[in-house]
Amino acid sequence: MTAVDQLPQDLVTELRAEAAHPLSGGDSANAFRVDTPRGPVFVKTMPRAPEGVLPLEAAALEALRAVATDEIRIPRVLHVSDRALALEWIDEASGAGGEATERGFGSGLAAIHRAHAPHVGWLSSDLPERIGSTPVDLTPTDDWAGFLLERRIEPLVRTAVDAGKLDPAASALLASLAPRAEELAGPPEPPSLLHGDLWAGNRVVDASGGNWLIDPSSHYGGREYDLAMMQLFGGFGRECFAAYDDAYPLSDGWRQRVPWHQLPPLLVHAIRFGGGYGAAVMRALRTCA
Structure with a gap:
């Protein structure tokens, strides 16, 4: 099984994922760098997450992004579901x-x-x-x-x-x-x-x-x-x-x-x-x- 196979299929399809590379860190989620035709993307997956946790995080990022100035940047949300969140790569x-x-x-x-x-x-x-x-x-x-x-x-x-x-x-x-x-x-x-x-x-x-x-x-x-x-x-x-x-x-x-x-x-x-x-x-x- 490749790392891409560990990602939800809807995310793979939407991002047109070509490869995935596991990242370290995090105690309740899995993290990946995912290669796409538009460049790398950060992906967090939580297979056993309580319902709504990742959509809540995505909404928080969007709320912060709406009021942040150039001095603090907030990554763009590229995909969100109850199982996965994809963000702009930093x-x-x-x-x-x-x-x-x-x-x-x-x-x-x-x-x-x-x-x-x-x-x-x-x-x-x-x-x-x-x-x-x-x-x-x-x-x-x-x-x-x-x-x-x-x-x-x-x-x-x-x-x-x-x-x-x-x-x-x-x-x-x-x-x-x-x-x-x-x-x-x-x-x-x-x-x-x-x-x-x-x-x-x-x-x-x-x-x-x-x-x-x-x-x-x-x-x-x-x-x-x-x-x-x-x-x-x-x-x-x-x-x-x-x-x-x-x-x-x-x-x-x-x-x-x-x-x-x-x-x-x-x-x-x-x-x-x-x-x-x-x-x-x-x-x-x-x-x-």
């Missing part, structure tokens, strides 16, 4: 970009966040209510603080504790923090279109030093969520944050609110991978207290 750089790349990313992300967003919650009522593969109530609201606490942090804490991945003391600690949810989420601001999973691995630098965004889990919400995720695993320079703040100034105290906004990704990692992520959740909760 010629990646062999190393990280320099100061100009970092500043370009910061100002480009600020432009995405400044674009009009209608509410907190879903991109569209026609899409599955998920952030990534995690089911979430994305019914539109104007209350980012309540959304973050009641629809993200509290359910994930319950799930993590029930799964034995988190110290049960987290429940009481979170209950003591809940009355301060508005303070911890920051001053009210217009909602933003969020990437939703903005760690350094989802920022690609191309051979010319240009920035790209991939693998979004987009929804509308508070922009400090993306900035907190960027600091969870590192990979973004200080020039990036300075350029962001120059273009779209952040509210006072935003750095002190980072641990609160990092709780959802930390909790998802604790549930999925265990290890030290449960302890990281407890540290974040105690930092907020």
Whole structure:
């Protein structure tokens, strides 16, 4: 069996795939470089994906592409189904970009966040209510603080504790923090279109030093969520944050609110991978207290 034989037939036909080359990376999907008459294409397949996950990712890419400036590029969606997603190929750089790349990313992300967003919650009522593969109530609201606490942090804490991945003391600690949810989420601001999973691995630098965004889990919400995720695993320079703040100034105290906004990704990692992520959740909760 060739690699092309591992791809859905409708994708092979639509792209006129000539050859496929497996790529490394990813823990829940298979990735390929697919050769077509128009050049290489990136293909992600998820044979056992929950229904709608890849169409949701495609819609997120299109939403980001609609508001992004030249400072951050979003790959074009070439094919999407419940089993496969094909995207414009990116010629990646062999190393990280320099100061100009970092500043370009910061100002480009600020432009995405400044674009009009209608509410907190879903991109569209026609899409599955998920952030990534995690089911979430994305019914539109104007209350980012309540959304973050009641629809993200509290359910994930319950799930993590029930799964034995988190110290049960987290429940009481979170209950003591809940009355301060508005303070911890920051001053009210217009909602933003969020990437939703903005760690350094989802920022690609191309051979010319240009920035790209991939693998979004987009929804509308508070922009400090993306900035907190960027600091969870590192990979973004200080020039990036300075350029962001120059273009779209952040509210006072935003750095002190980072641990609160990092709780959802930390909790998802604790549930999925265990290890030290449960302890990281407890540290974040105690930092907020």
